[in-house]
Amino acid sequence: MSAVSSSGWLYGAIQRRRNRSLGGLYLVVAAFLILYAVLFPGILSVGGFSKFTQNWFPLALVTMAQALLMLNGGITLAIGPLVSLGAVIAATTMGTALGVPGGILAVAFVGLAIGAVTGAIVAHLRLPAIIVTLAGSFIITGVALILLPRPGGFIPDWLSITLAGHTPVAFLLLVVIVLAWKAFLATPLGLGIYAAGDNPIGAFRSGVPVEQVKIVAFALSSLLAALAGLFVAAQTGSGDPVIGTPFTLNSIAAAVLGGVGFLGGKGTMRGAICGSLLLSVMINVMFFLGFPPVAQYIAQGLIIVGAVAVPELLAKGRARR
Amino acid sequence: MNNLENSRRLLAGAAAATALLVFSAGTASAAANCIKGDRKAPYTVGWANIYSVPTWMKQTEGTISAEVEELKKAGLVKDLMITDAQGNAQTQIQHIQSMIDANVDAIVVIAGSSNALDRVISDACDKGIAVVNFDSLVNTDKVTAKINTDSNEWGATAAKWMVDQLGGKGKIIIMNGPAGISVSDDRRKGAQPVLDANPGLEVITETNTEYNVAPAQEAMTSLLFANPEIDGVLSLGGALSAGSVMAFDRQGREQVPTSGENARQFLELWKEKGLKGWATMQPNWLGALSVYTAVQALEGKDVPAFIKVPLPVIDDSTIDGYLARAADFPADGYIYSDYDKALFDKLLAQ
Numbered sequence: 001m002s003a004v005s006s007s008g009w010l011y012g013a014i015q016r017r018r019n020r021s022l023g024g025l026y027l028v029v030a031a032f033l034i035l036y037a038v039l040f041p042g043i044l045s046v047g048g049f050s051k052f053t054q055n056w057f058p059l060a061l062v063t064m065a066q067a068l069l070m071l072n073g074g075i076t077l078a079i080g081p082l083v084s085l086g087a088v089i090a091a092t093t094m095g096t097a098l099g100v101p102g103g104i105l106a107v108a109f110v111g112l113a114i115g116a117v118t119g120a121i122v123a124h125l126r127l128p129a130i131i132v133t134l135a136g137s138f139i140i141t142g143v144a145l146i147l148l149p150r151p152g153g154f155i156p157d158w159l160s161i162t163l164a165g166h167t168p169v170a171f172l173l174l175v176v177i178v179l180a181w182k183a184f185l186a187t188p189l190g191l192g193i194y195a196a197g198d199n200p201i202g203a204f205r206s207g208v209p210v211e212q213v214k215i216v217a218f219a220l221s222s223l224l225a226a227l228a229g230l231f232v233a234a235q236t237g238s239g240d241p242v243i244g245t246p247f248t249l250n251s252i253a254a255a256v257l258g259g260v261g262f263l264g265g266k267g268t269m270r271g272a273i274c275g276s277l278l279l280s281v282m283i284n285v286m287f288f289l290g291f292p293p294v295a296q297y298i299a300q301g302l303i304i305v306g307a308v309a310v311p312e313l314l315a316k317g318r319a320r321r
Numbered sequence: 322m323n324n325l326e327n328s329r330r331l332l333a334g335a336a337a338a339t340a341l342l343v344f345s346a347g348t349a350s351a352a353a354n355c356i357k358g359d360r361k362a363p364y365t366v367g368w369a370n371i372y373s374v375p376t377w378m379k380q381t382e383g384t385i386s387a388e389v390e391e392l393k394k395a396g397l398v399k400d401l402m403i404t405d406a407q408g409n410a411q412t413q414i415q416h417i418q419s420m421i422d423a424n425v426d427a428i429v430v431i432a433g434s435s436n437a438l439d440r441v442i443s444d445a446c447d448k449g450i451a452v453v454n455f456d457s458l459v460n461t462d463k464v465t466a467k468i469n470t471d472s473n474e475w476g477a478t479a480a481k482w483m484v485d486q487l488g489g490k491g492k493i494i495i496m497n498g499p500a501g502i503s504v505s506d507d508r509r510k511g512a513q514p515v516l517d518a519n520p521g522l523e524v525i526t527e528t529n530t531e532y533n534v535a536p537a538q539e540a541m542t543s544l545l546f547a548n549p550e551i552d553g554v555l556s557l558g559g560a561l562s563a564g565s566v567m568a569f570d571r572q573g574r575e576q577v578p579t580s581g582e583n584a585r586q587f588l589e590l591w592k593e594k595g596l597k598g599w600a601t602m603q604p605n606w607l608g609a610l611s612v613y614t615a616v617q618a619l620e621g622k623d624v625p626a627f628i629k630v631p632l633p634v635i636d637d638s639t640i641d642g643y644l645a646r647a648a649d650f651p652a653d654g655y656i657y658s659d660y661d662k663a664l665f666d667k668l669l670a671q
Contacts, residue, residue, distance in 0.1 A: 040419075040422050051418050055411070055415040055418060058411065059411075145500055149500075150435070150501060150506050151434050151435045151436040151437070151460075152436060160440060164440070232437075235414070236414070236436055236437035236439065237439050237440050238436035238439065239436070240410065240434045240436055240501075241501045242434075243410050243437055246407070246408060246409040283412060283415055283416070283419075287402075287404060287419040287420075287423075288419065290402065292403060293403055293404065296404075
């Protein structure tokens with residue numbers, strides 16, 4: 001009994017410490033959300049909230065996909081192409097005999113399989129993830145272009161309306177996925193992702209199957225990216241073989257913004273998701289403030305630097321005290 | 322609330338009646354697509370650009386701003402909101418959604434993906450917003466008007482010119498824009514029937530690059546090393562042609578017949594190197610025409626659902642006229658043909 005409560009106390013203390021470094025980011029995101037609601041009160045309606053979260057949702061998913069690997073000490077440059085491939089597979093299968101369930105399974109299977117293969121190459125051949133996923137990104141882009149040389153394909157209307165209509169289904173899905181991540185972290189395998197990222201040798205000596213963990217991390221990451229593609233296909237009502245490209249860089253930006261480190265083990269999923277929310281809400285806020293495009297480029301850069309610098313400065317201030 | 326709604330409807334009815342009186346010839350009898358007649362001048366126009374950095378886009382934005390200034394003087398437009406999706410179709414969806422949220426009266430858009438914007442654009446149309454789509458078109462027909470030149474014809478005419486130049490026999494290289502982009506795909510598709518009909522024309526290889534000089538020059542340079550015999554370059558984009566001509570020049574190779582676009586750089590090289598050239602264009606003023614069309618539609622005029630703009634052609638007889646105006650255009654820009662309100666009215670009347 002006392003052991004449980006003391007581990008609970010330890011857990012709380014660790015979470016508090018991890019949250020503290022995110023305090024600045026939370027403040028910045030909250031400020032932007034409030035500003036957005038002031039500029040556009042319609043966001044507080046169900047329809048407005050739904051549309052906003054739908055535009056954020058795919059970025060949130062790919063940021064989770066990226067953060068998952070970065071926490072494990074890896075990185076992937078294949079996020080964007082995987083989104084495209086997911087969208088293309090969804091748009092080319094759902095009109096056939098496979099139907100919607102078959103299409104979803106196909107996307108999930110391809111995502112998992114590509115991730116597992118990539119993970120196996122990285123883990124067992126000991127090649128750098130950045131090179132393997134860079135090569136992978138070219139192959140995946142090529143396959144997407146072969147499957148669907150130009151935008152098109154078919155997504156049933158009801159699926160588009162269900163996932164991206166005037167209801168907050170996308171947001172609820174995000175909540176479910178985050179809860180699933182929480183549950184997964186409670187398993188030894190989930191914990192292993194952090195452990196192997198933070199200190200691979202230590203993790204190995206404590207019995208974590210480091211290589212297996214890496215493969216699982218890649219598989220889950222690719223699954224998330226492919227599912228983001230599925231959602232994009234539903235949201236747009238079609239497939240587009242190059243639509244995912246910008247997601248690669250944005251996923252890294254959002255994860256880093258959210259405090260996820262490049263060296264593994266450092267950072268939190270909630271931080272990463274917050275980072276993606278900031279990138280997304282920023283676009284709308286700048287629109288409603290009437291910034292001209294050139295100013296938007298500059299403002300975007302300043303906001304990102306600010307969001308990273310503010311927590312750092314706050315931490316330094318605390319340390320001095 | 323109900324009263325307000327009613328009085329609005331009354332007003333709209335009255336306006337429609339006046340419109341009918343004014344245009345008693347019946348031009349206003351059928352409102353254009355998406356138009357509900359409840360929006361009053363001066364209008365707010367949203368310009369949802371996919372990517373503002375390329376020079377072509379900057380020049381296009383220039384014609385849009387100029388047109389808006391004109392319409393402001395006429396009391397028809399009060400505000401222009403500009404967004405730049407930085408090449409990200411997903412961001413463009415978000416921008417158009419924000420324009421709907423901000424209740425703009427008109428949206429002028431170049432699509433970052435032919436399909437991705439369909440749903441958000443039909444949402445805008447449902448709200449009675451005049452949506453005019455030009456250059457890179459969307460799939461959905463729930464827009465007020467689509468405005469473009471014919472990309473298939475672009476490719477076909479260029480290929481025909483090449484056939485004529487080479488007498489139907491020779492080895493050519495085809496230079497395309499990026500893969501998976503509708504415009505580049507359509508131009509290439511348009512060229513295919515002409516190539517099929519002229520089997521004497523052998524396509525050595527094809528390139529896919531961004532519509533920029535540097536990557537095109539790089540691609541052509543490596544092809545020059547590999548291919549000692551090239552009789553023609555069927556380039557399907559202006560900056561691509563400039564890159565190709567420069568690659569030939571750097572390698573000391575004799576220039577070959579080269580098709581292209583109205584890129585100032587290409588036109589100047591064409592004259593300077595004395596090569597056999599041909600060019601057409603995607604006129605930048607499609608932007609101005611789109612704003613004009615949106616406002617006309619909001620004013621209750623019927624506008625065609627598709628406005629096909631004929632491709633202006635530049636050949637040896639007309640190139641001097643274009644080069645004479647070169648100084649008015651950026652060095653890496655496009656020298657577009659002249660336009661005025663009379664031309665717009667003529668295009669809208671088709």
